[in-house]
Amino acid sequence: xxxxxxxxxxxTATIAMATTGCAxxxxxxxxxxxxxxxxxxxxQETVVSFPEHLPDGxxxxxxPPPMEGEIGRGNAAGAAYxxxxxxxxxxxxxxxxxxxxxxxxxxxxxxxxxxxxxRYYDDPDNVWGATLDAAELGDLTELxxxxxxxxxxxxxxxxx
Numbered sequence: 716x717x718x719x720x721x722x723x724x725x726x727t728a729t730i731a732m733a734t735t736g737c738a739x740x741x742x743x744x745x746x747x748x749x750x751x752x753x754x755x756x757x758x759q760e761t762v763v764s765f766p767e768h769l770p771d772g773x774x775x776x777x778x779p780p781p782m783e784g785e786i787g788r789g790n791a792a793g794a795a796y797x798x799x800x801x802x803x804x805x806x807x808x809x810x811x812x813x814x815x816x817x818x819x820x821x822x823x824x825x826x827x828x829x830x831x832x833x834r835y836y837d838d839p840d841n842v843w844g845a846t847l848d849a850a851e852l853g854d855l856t857e858l859x860x861x862x863x864x865x866x867x868x869x870x871x872x873x874x875x
Contacts, residue, residue, distance in 0.1 A: 747788045754782060757791030766830060767799050767822065770806050780868040789835055794868060796831040801869035804862045808855060823847055 749757065758779035765775070779794035800823060807819035824847055827836050838844075846857040 748785050749788050749791075751782065751786065754786045754791050755779060757788065758794055761792045761795045765795055765799070767796075767825070769799060770802050770819070773802050776868075789831070792831045793835065796826070796829060797865060798869050800826045801862065801866035804858060804866065805869065807850065808859060808862060820847065820851060 755778050759777070762775040769775070775795060775798060779791060782790060803819045803822040807816050807823065810816055810819070824844075826832050827838060827843060846861060849856070850858045
């Protein structure tokens with residue numbers, strides 16, 4: 716149930732990215748749609764000046780995951796933010812050092828308040844927070860499920 720909700724949140728955010736500005740008419744909607752080349756350029760601009768830090772020794776892939784069809788402008792930054800949070804999820808799921816895990820937890824808790832998250836992420840039932848609370852108590856089930864369902868770009872890029 717939570718996994719489906721998270722996927723729904725991501726889908727809703729994607730739609731919102733594609734349609735932000737519709738109140739100003741069709742021209743504003745079209746301005747928020749980019750082609751594949753622009754999507755890659757926007758991603759590359761995002762990772763060059765990314766405001767959060769990745770785990771030590773990690774870097775962003777050169778290109779974002781491929782997308783087809785109408786691509787919302789915010790998807791480029793979304794790819795970078797999901798890569799970032801997935802990297803921290805991986806650290807939390809695979810490391811045993813308590814200090815390292817706490818750093819990962821702090822980063823994951825920050826995700827909804829990041830520049831991208833505050834604009835596009837919608838989680839009124841605090842599913843993400845509840846998942847992290849459970850992880851801190853030792854139940855990694857939902858965090859693993861998020862990592863499996865939402866982090867394929869991370870796992871096929873420079874990540875694990």
